[in-house]
Amino acid sequence: MSQEKQTSTVDLYSQYVAPTYGRFKICPKRGEGVFLWDENGTRYLDFSGGVAVNSLGHSHPDLLKAISDQATDLIHCSNLYQHRGQAELARLLTEKVVRINGKCFFCNSGAEANEGLIKLARKFGEISPSSTGEPRHEIVSFYGSFHGRTTGGMAATGQEKIRSGFGPLMEGFKYLPFNDVDELLNGVGDNTAAILMEPVQGEGGINVASEEFLSAVQELCQTRNILLFFDEVQCGMGRCGDLCGWRMISNDQEIKPDAISWAKGLGGGFPIGAIWIADKGVNDLKLCDLLSPGTHGSTFGGSPLASSVASTVVKKIIDEKICDNVIKIGELVKNHLQSHPISLITELRGLGLMLGFQVDVKAINGIEGFQKTNKTPALFLVELLAESGLLTVPAGPDVIRWLPPLNVKEEQIMEALDIMRTVFEKINT
Numbered sequence: 078m079s080q081e082k083q084t085s086t087v088d089l090y091s092q093y094v095a096p097t098y099g100r101f102k103i104c105p106k107r108g109e110g111v112f113l114w115d116e117n118g119t120r121y122l123d124f125s126g127g128v129a130v131n132s133l134g135h136s137h138p139d140l141l142k143a144i145s146d147q148a149t150d151l152i153h154c155s156n157l158y159q160h161r162g163q164a165e166l167a168r169l170l171t172e173k174v175v176r177i178n179g180k181c182f183f184c185n186s187g188a189e190a191n192e193g194l195i196k197l198a199r200k201f202g203e204i205s206p207s208s209t210g211e212p213r214h215e216i217v218s219f220y221g222s223f224h225g226r227t228t229g230g231m232a233a234t235g236q237e238k239i240r241s242g243f244g245p246l247m248e249g250f251k252y253l254p255f256n257d258v259d260e261l262l263n264g265v266g267d268n269t270a271a272i273l274m275e276p277v278q279g280e281g282g283i284n285v286a287s288e289e290f291l292s293a294v295q296e297l298c299q300t301r302n303i304l305l306f307f308d309e310v311q312c313g314m315g316r317c318g319d320l321c322g323w324r325m326i327s328n329d330q331e332i333k334p335d336a337i338s339w340a341k342g343l344g345g346g347f348p349i350g351a352i353w354i355a356d357k358g359v360n361d362l363k364l365c366d367l368l369s370p371g372t373h374g375s376t377f378g379g380s381p382l383a384s385s386v387a388s389t390v391v392k393k394i395i396d397e398k399i400c401d402n403v404i405k406i407g408e409l410v411k412n413h414l415q416s417h418p419i420s421l422i423t424e425l426r427g428l429g430l431m432l433g434f435q436v437d438v439k440a441i442n443g444i445e446g447f448q449k450t451n452k453t454p455a456l457f458l459v460e461l462l463a464e465s466g467l468l469t470v471p472a473g474p475d476v477i478r479w480l481p482p483l484n485v486k487e488e489q490i491m492e493a494l495d496i497m498r499t500v501f502e503k504i505n506t
């Protein structure tokens with residue numbers, strides 16, 4: 078047996094893995110439901126949820142079965158062929174999730190899904206030009222948004238810190254203030270082909286679009302023949318209490334997007350991305366047929382394995398009415414925090430189980446030793462919570478995000494609230 082001391086995982090990362098993340102020194106080894114164990118056997122309550130990915134928790138038995146059954150039959154085949162699993166998933170997303178006629182395209186991630194939307198907008202702008210006859214190519218997105226790390230996704234993202242250092246960026250994007258109807262009406266021009274928005278901004282700090290803003294966007298899109306795109310990569314698939322995040326905002330008014338992007342929770346941990354495109358007329362063509370043969374593609378997108386897992390996730394959320402749990406538990410957190418405020422938390426934002434705790438930056442700045450850490454207030458607190466067994470994620474510099482599994486139980490929520498209360502009270506005395 079080799080006597081060589083095994084190099085630690087943290088050291089392997091530092092030597093061999095590109096430093097694209099500010100990683101925590103936590104090395105997960107095993108997961109089950111809402112719990113995660115690291116290499117030392119320490120147990121964590123995982124409310125980071127793989128950043129909104131593990132919708133059914135870790136290693137859900139139905140997911141394991143879907144993976145194993147499908148892998149036995151067929152893992153991958155080319156998109157040159159027609160596999161039933163992908164077609165069934167497209168039907169499920171269209172008929173049971175969006176409930177508007179349309180078609181789907183499959184890829185592997187959120188950024189890739191948004192690339193599909195960007196290409197769709199360009200195709201649309203070409204056949205539906207501006208008043209001068211020039212192709213329309215502008216896509217309007219919003220400050221605080223996040224649409225991915227690819228060159229297109231970055232260009233679409235309304236956060237300077239994401240784009241900085243990668244110029245020249247892809248042209249044709251314009252950013253407007255989120256939830257500001259006047260700026261929206263003034264900012265959209267003759268060249269605008271599409272508006273791309275997250276109904277609930279995730280990375281930007283859990284900012285929920287107002288109902289008024291959502292309807293203003295829809296009305297503007299309809300009157301000016303502009304496409305309405307929802308990036309539901311983080312807020313979709315039940316995270317906010319409905320399979321479609323925007324439906325938790327729009328109440329009675331029917332909002333009809335022209336296209337939607339998904340990823341994250343759709344696969345419950347298995348990589349898959351998708352776009353859905355409405356079956357709507359554009360000249361004598363259909364929007365959902367604009368990405369015609371040879372114009373777009375993905376080798377792995379919607380493989381038999383990915384499609385089978387995603388169908389299992391979506392069916393489970395529907396059949397077991399998991400969105401009801403999301404709404405119930407989300408309300409529980411809000412009510413509990415209202416009746417039992419937690420030190421250092423000034424506000425709770427979000428919908429369902431996409432929750433953002435705004436932290437008291439002034440109070441944290443006053444905590445002895447904080448300034449020397451050089452960390453943002455959110456990161457500082459997220460690290461302290463992790464040391465006490467609760468995994469959460471920062472959303473911007475001063476918001477702590479909770480993204481637990483959608484089937485999380487009440488007692489697990491109470492345990493997480495207790496950890497937060499104990500940790501924050503201790504440091505804020």
Ligand SMILES: Cc1ncc(COP(=O)(O)O)c(C=O)c1O
Binds near residue numbers: 311
């Ligand atoms: C709203 C939104 N869009 C797109 C993305 C990019 O997704 P991915 O990391 O799968 O490329 C993210 C990731 O955080 C996201 O939150």
